[in-house]
Amino acid sequence: MSRQTSRLDAKKVNSELFTLTYGALVTQLIKDVDNVDDVNKQLERMGYNIGVRLIEDFLARSGSGKCYDFRDTSEKIQLATRMYLGVSPTISNWSPSGDEFSLVMDSNPITDFVELPDSHMGLKYSNMLLGVIRGSCEMVQLEVSCWFAQDQLKGDNTTEIRVKLLRKLEDSVPAGED
Amino acid sequence: MNNSSFGACPAKTSILDRSLSKGKGEVSLSAFALLFSEVVQYCQTKVYTVPELQKKLHEIGLDVGSRIVDLYFVRDKNCKRETKLLNILLFIKTTVWKNLFGREADKLEHANDDERTYYIIEKNALVNSFVSVPRDKSSLNCAIFTAGIVEAILTSCNFPAKVSAHWHQGTTYMIKFDESVTSRDQQLEER
Numbered sequence A: 001m002s003r004q005t006s007r008l009d010a011k012k013v014n015s016e017l018f019t020l021t022y023g024a025l026v027t028q029l030i031k032d033v034d035n036v037d038d039v040n041k042q043l044e045r046m047g048y049n050i051g052v053r054l055i056e057d058f059l060a061r062s063g064s065g066k067c068y069d070f071r072d073t074s075e076k077i078q079l080a081t082r083m084y085l086g087v088s089p090t091i092s093n094w095s096p097s098g099d100e101f102s103l104v105m106d107s108n109p110i111t112d113f114v115e116l117p118d119s120h121m122g123l124k125y126s127n128m129l130l131g132v133i134r135g136s137c138e139m140v141q142l143e144v145s146c147w148f149a150q151d152q153l154k155g156d157n158t159t160e161i162r163v164k165l166l167r168k169l170e171d172s173v174p175a176g177e178d
Numbered sequence B: 001m002n003n004s005s006f007g008a009c010p011a012k013t014s015i016l017d018r019s020l021s022k023g024k025g026e027v028s029l030s031a032f033a034l035l036f037s038e039v040v041q042y043c044q045t046k047v048y049t050v051p052e053l054q055k056k057l058h059e060i061g062l063d064v065g066s067r068i069v070d071l072y073f074v075r076d077k078n079c080k081r082e083t084k085l086l087n088i089l090l091f092i093k094t095t096v097w098k099n100l101f102g103r104e105a106d107k108l109e110h111a112n113d114d115e116r117t118y119y120i121i122e123k124n125a126l127v128n129s130f131v132s133v134p135r136d137k138s139s140l141n142c143a144i145f146t147a148g149i150v151e152a153i154l155t156s157c158n159f160p161a162k163v164s165a166h167w168h169q170g171t172t173y174m175i176k177f178d179e180s181v182t183s184r185d186q187q188l189e190e191r
Helices: A015-032 A036-062 A070-085 A127-139 B029-046 B050-076 B085-101 B144-156 B179-190
Strands: A012-014 A090-092 A100-105 A142-150 A159-168 B026-028 B107-110 B117-122 B161-167 B171-177
Touching: A012 A015, A012 B029, A012 B085, A015 A036, A015 B026, A015 B029, A015 B050, A015 B085, A036 A070, A036 A127, A036 B029, A070 A090, A070 A100, A070 A127, A070 A159, A070 B026, A070 B029, A127 A142, A127 A159, B026 B029, B029 B050, B050 B085, B050 B144, B085 B107, B085 B117, B085 B144, B085 B179, B144 B161, B144 B171, B171 B179
Parallel strands: none
Antiparallel strands: A012 B026, A090 A100, A100 A159, A142 A159, B107 B117, B117 B171, B161 B171
């Protein structure tokens, strides 16, 4: 029996366990590191580590092939968000040159029970998501930069992540080999 | 929390004004497993020995557990507080486990020799699904995170206890209650 596109069964976990674990991690980071900017950087770095491994899981489960342009990439990011976080974001606000878009999420599962206190307004709570996008794109030879255009925790209506393609990374032959 | 409409700033709706979600949302196991691996790796950078790592993971579990108590009691128990020892243990084995991990824990046992000790046993802990422990750190069981969750639930419900995780029949959580809990429970039984 040959399987053309095998879709591995995606086991699911209660999103509250995920939300609370993420919250406990952020709390621990804030306790250990006083500076809010350092916490943001740590979260982004952890997200990058996750993204680097998540992309393989994504490619295995979705069986998708190469992206032909950045629009394909945006659709794959949308699909991945649906697969991993259980929410369906929308893609919008394409830049005229086609290298920048917005991922708009009405509900963000990792901020389900979260309220930002006034003393930590500089905290980018969902910064890990930006790291995940950056890490997974880098593994498929795309250097992207992401940032939050809107954040529900800071009073906006939706959470909007802006993703910009910086350049395509070329595979370079290690020095000494030819 | 100030919701007055005097002054120029608009009233901020606090998170408590929103209605409680049903808790049926799901994320994929890979996402949780990768997040948990980052948590463990972060804790590893902060400690020097395996017992310290266990303690750190346990603390993170305490954080999670203390937030679950109110949530599950309001949702599933209709805000009715548990006062009997066996009932709270059954609540943890069934409701808490089902909500967190999608299935009930396998066994709940009472120790033969010590009336303050109970065991919750499960064959495959969800948090350990993708964890491989190196041989030189074989005493590390990342289910200590779940043990922290259970301990926080028990302590918040006024059943002070210490919970630890062990490699036995899969994963065994050893729950050791305070003297005060068992004597109070005995008094309740005698009435």
